[in-house]
Amino acid sequence: MARQWKKQASVAYGYALTRLALNCFMYFDELAEEKQEKEDGSDNAEASGFRSRQLQADGKFRELLEAWLEGRIQLADVAAFREQIQKEMEAVVAYTDCFQTYEYALNRMERRFDETLPVSELSDEAFVRQIMGFLTATKDAATMNRRIQEVIGQLPIRFTRQKYYGMVREALSAYIGADSEALENIMYLLRTGAMVELSEEKKDAYPELQALAEPLTRIRFKELTPEDYRNAVQAVALASEKLYALSEYCQTMQEMANDLYLIVLTGEAAVRDAGQEACASGIIKGLLALDGKAIPEELEEALGGLEGVQEEYYEKYQRLDPAPEYQDGEDEEAYRMRCVDLLMSTSTFVTLKENRQPKTVEVGDIDRAVDEFVNLTEPVFAGLQKPVLRAVMAATLSALPVCFNSLDEIQAYVTNSLGSCSDIAEKETCKELILHLMEMEDYEVV
Secondary structure (H helix, E strand, O other), X not given: OHHHHHHHHHHHHHHHHHHHHHHHHHHHHHHHHHHHHHHHOOOOHHHHOOHHHHHHHHHHHHHHHHHHHOOOOOHHHHHHHHHHHHHHHHHHHHHHHHHHHHHHHHHOOHHHHOOOOOOOOOOHHHHHHHHHHHHHOOXXXXXXXXXXXXXXXXXXXXXXXXXXXXXXHHHHHHHOOOEHHHHHHHHHHHHHHOOOOOOHHHHHHOHHHHHHHHHHHOOOHHHOOHHHHHHHHHHHHHHHHHHHHHHHHHHHHHHHHHHHHHHHHHOOOOXXXXXXXXXXXXXXXXXXXOOOOOOOHHHHHHHHHHOOHHHHHHHHHHOOOOOOOOOOOOOHHHHHHHHXXXXXXXXXXXXXXXXXXXXXXXXXXXXXXXXXXXXXXXXXXXXXXXXXXXXXXXHHHHHOOOOOOOHHHHHHHHHHHHHOOOOHHHHHHHHHHHHHHHHHOOOOOO
């Protein structure tokens, strides 16, 4: 075990050190550009309100880098910073799902206010045949399931909350026998999609986003005027732009926090390359000393010393044996090895859990999860207008495993969904969006 840990630590350390230097270079380069825009007067004053929390995170990250360079960094401090960014991202995800819900509802109103939009020449029956042809055009089960989920996410929703909860329960039964973490993850996705995760704390985190969201919650869709519609669409577009920038920021910051965590976690056990370490730490030290100024040419040239190193270490890591599964009485190295595996994965916001015996999902776990979901969502759903509630149902159902047992069941669902929708504007938008899905995968409509 000790030899395996040393090999894993050495490769992970080299990878993380190199990637941290490269990511820090891009990060400080963007900071310099933002500072220049502010000095030039081209900075957006409204957008600057979003930077208050970012400035705090920027300052904390600088402190961590300085502590690492001075040899006094603590793993607990890096872990706390990772958790801070994770919470920021959770707020971004909660807001993103909220605005996507209203975007879904507003999209289906578009044809009421724009008569120039095209109308499908396909009857409902012909369109059902097109959908079934699209779904069965692939022999790959994973691709077919993804297509079914995407189509469900665009079809009109016309059923009761009780029917919806029944479909959620049936779909979740696919997790019976799986690791409980998988069930926890899908329930989080359902809560965000149902706007349950948008707590008062998250609303307070970004008042600019809340100011855009509040008017949307007061829309009366049956009485929607062209002006109200345009204002709502503009609010969603503006929020989407801000959320994209916030998401990119959190993604970058978490990647650097992950690299720093790996460096501290593996540093004592790793066999290091002195030249690479001097190059990477020298770049980061130089970046910290700039204080927002433009990056000089000599620092940019120093990146050449790390060219191809990250890829080389990653290839080495892929050839290593995987970390051992949890066992009672195991030593600390086994846990650290699993942490390294998690941080080296593509899941940037992965949670580093303490040692635990894996728990298998049973029928009772599904029942409890659904009951809790119902209790959380019923108060939210009771206050939503039908177009918004339908948007929530569509988004959450499309995130779940496919719960149909046959192609006949799928066809019956599609047929009933289109047939029960009397809103021509909504139905035409649904058709348009599904046809777009087909075009994106080069499926030829006949």
